Amino acid sequence: MLIDSHVNLHAPQFDADREAVISRALAAGVRLMVNICDKVSNYEAVRQVAQHPDIWCTVGTHPHEAKEDPDLAAETLVALAADPRVVGVGETGLDFHYDLSPRVIQAKVFRAHAAAARQTGLPLVVxxxxxxxxxxxxxxxxxxxGPFRILMHCYTSGPELAARAAALGAWFSVSGIATFKAATEVRAVIAEMPADRIIVETDCPYLAPVPYRGRRNEPAFLPHVLAKLAEIRGWTLEEAEARSEDAFFALFDRIPRP
Structure with a gap:
């Protein structure tokens, strides 16, 4: 099956046609989606989307939003993660490109998420x-x-960090960026990722793959990401689908495998 490991279907870009977007995803063969929390204060909206039987969710605060709650406690995340529809902690991490939150606050909030991942056993979406x-x-x-599972979401960083993360057993997700003409370095890193720890995502409504680049992204476009992954790795489409499915369920093991 096709699985979109990172969607933002609660985003306002989908307010006018959310159910139609979900229907198009299912029609395109995307059988499961994980709706990603952008900030803890928005968790209820994120969780609302996960009422759909084919959609799960995470809880966490994006580094852009870290300044909203600089004292966010791991215990807060752990309590929300008790919801059985929550399958991961994040999206969290560091973004020094935009610096929309102070770097010291980003790091502090990121560490709280890591502690929550350690305590819950749920993967950390980075x-x-x-x-x-x-x-x-x-x-x-x-x-x-103490060990915890790591997902390097939409990985576009360098080979050195990829190697450090892989040494910790991290998974990596491939997005529509892999299809962009100028993303030669991204594709080079994808070619070296651990074969049994690669999954796919759209990060919709952002990062629409070629040939939809510049449009609002949606889960129905995921087959284009999978096709590029197969091309980069030298896999058949069927092999790429099977490998990414196996990797997904190994990572997000709170989701029962059909």
């Missing part, structure tokens, strides 16, 4: 941009306090 050294340092330091 966003990282232009913060490779700091990200590697924090992941290694937190992992040393």
């Amino acid at each position: 966003h990282t941009r232009e913060a490779d050294a700091d990200m590697g340092d924090i992941l290694e330091a937190e992992y040393a306090q």
